[in-house]
Structure formats: C-alpha cells, structure tokens
Amino acid sequence: MIDDKTAEEFATYMEKYNDLYEYLASVIQKHTSSSHPVILDLGLGPGLLSVEIFLKMPQATIIGIDPLIKMLQLAKGNVKNADYQTFEPIIGISENIPLKNSSVDVIASRFSLPYWTQPNKSFKEMARILKPGGKVIFEALNRDFPTWKLLLIKIRMLFNRAGQDVTKYHIDAYKLAHTIEQVEQFFTNAGFTIIEKEGKKNEWRFIIVAEKK
Numbered sequence: 001m002i003d004d005k006t007a008e009e010f011a012t013y014m015e016k017y018n019d020l021y022e023y024l025a026s027v028i029q030k031h032t033s034s035s036h037p038v039i040l041d042l043g044l045g046p047g048l049l050s051v052e053i054f055l056k057m058p059q060a061t062i063i064g065i066d067p068l069i070k071m072l073q074l075a076k077g078n079v080k081n082a083d084y085q086t087f088e089p090i091i092g093i094s095e096n097i098p099l100k101n102s103s104v105d106v107i108a109s110r111f112s113l114p115y116w117t118q119p120n121k122s123f124k125e126m127a128r129i130l131k132p133g134g135k136v137i138f139e140a141l142n143r144d145f146p147t148w149k150l151l152l153i154k155i156r157m158l159f160n161r162a163g164q165d166v167t168k169y170h171i172d173a174y175k176l177a178h179t180i181e182q183v184e185q186f187f188t189n190a191g192f193t194i195i196e197k198e199g200k201k202n203e204w205r206f207i208i209v210a211e212k213k
C-alpha cells in the first residue's frame with residue numbers, strides 16, 4: 001500500500017497521460033452493449049479511467065472499488081469535477097468484492113493486478129458479480145517487458161518529474177506483474193472465455209477482454 005502523498009503524486013502524474021485512459025475507455029465502450037450499463041472500475045485509483053468512461057457513456061452507472069481511502073477521495077474529486085451523478089466509490093478489495101451476484105454488466109481494471117494477493121480468488125469474484133454474457137476489460141503490466149527497457153522508463157519518469165516515490169511505485173509493480181499467459185490462465189480457471197487480446201509478448205502492457213459464459 002502506498003501513502004497518501006504518493007497517491008496524490010501518482011494522480012497528478014497520471015493526469016498527463018489522459019490518452020491512455022481515453023483509449024482504454026474506447027475499448028470498454030466497444031464491448032458494452034447495454035444503453036444504461038453498470039460498470040465496475042476495479043482498483044479505481046484516482047478515478048481517471050472512470051472520468052473517461054463517463055465522457056463516452058454518460059448514461060452509465062460506475063462503481064469504483066479501491067482499498068485506499070485516499071484514492072477514493074481523489075476519484076470523488078475527479079469525477080465530481082466532470083459533474084456526473086451516478087458514481088459510487090466503495091472501499092473494498094478484488095478478493096472479496098462487496099457487490100451482489102450477477103449485478104454488473106462490465107468490469108474494467110487497469111494496472112491493479114500486481115497488488116492482488118490472491119488472483120485466482122479475485123477472478124472468481126469477478127465471475128460471480130458479472131451478469132451472464134458480461135465482459136471484463138483487463139489492462140495489465142507485462143512481466144515479460146525487458147529489464148533494460150524498464151530502466152529507460154525509470155529515467156524518463158524521473159525526467160518528466162514523476163518524483164522518486166511514484167517512479168518506485170511503478171517500477172516495483174513490474175516485479176509483481178504477470179505474463180499474458182498467466183492472466184489468460186486466471187481467466188480460464190474462473191470459467192471465462194477470452195474474446196480479444198491486444199499487446200505483444202514483450203510490450204510494456206497488454207489488454208485482455210473476456211466474457212462470462
């Protein structure tokens with residue numbers, strides 16, 4: 001877990017990379033069929049993905065789950081600035097999602113997996129709360145990303161004033177990250193069908209879209 005100051009600095013730094021959230025929101029929109037979808041942003045962080053989802057789908061209800069109160073506060077601020085009503089930030093963890101069975105149309109999760117202590121349990125939880133035919137749009141850091149390229153990212157982050165703590169937070173996440181094959185296995189173990197994959201073997205990140213049968 002990070003402290004409040006690092007959470008704030010992370011939010012400030014990531015605001016510069018809006019295009020990453022905007023792109024993921026477009027993938028989420030492509031896989032959302034309901035006109036008034038219930039979308040879970042799992043590992044919400046400062047809510048920057050939720051803001052972009054609302055911009056594309058203003059009729060959505062977004063539930064944001066994160067274990068850190070500071071992240072929930074930052075998300076409330078960011079989504080409130082966007083002036084939307086149907087946003088529910090809730091404290092919780094992926095291993096024990098505080099939502100009812102078959103209550104969610106789409107789950108979005110970005111770069112939260114390295115911190116999940118029991119991934120198989122978390123993926124089963126995602127299957128439990130999704131409606132039949134519901135989708136997961138899952139973006140993850142790639143464990144196969146070469147170490148020497150990670151060094152370049154570290155230098156670039158420091159150069160772009162991410163600060164020592166945010167840079168460490170990001171670089172350390174790669175040590176806990178998973179490969180594409182591992183994430184596919186988590187989905188398969190939990191009974192999902194994988195319907196789309198984006199990202200090559202040793203790119204910095206990948207996206208997997210999976211469906212609950």
Ligand SMILES: C[S@@+](CC[C@H](N)C(=O)[O-])C[C@H]1O[C@@H](n2cnc3c(N)ncnc32)[C@H](O)[C@@H]1O
Nearest residue numbers: 043044045066068071093094110111112115116
């Ligand atoms: C690197 S941040 C990513 C935040 C956001 N998804 C984004 O892309 O800006 C990872 C987030 O996962 C949250 N997290 C950590 N452990 C978690 C868990 N077990 N379940 C859900 N979220 C968790 C952290 O508090 C943090 O906000």
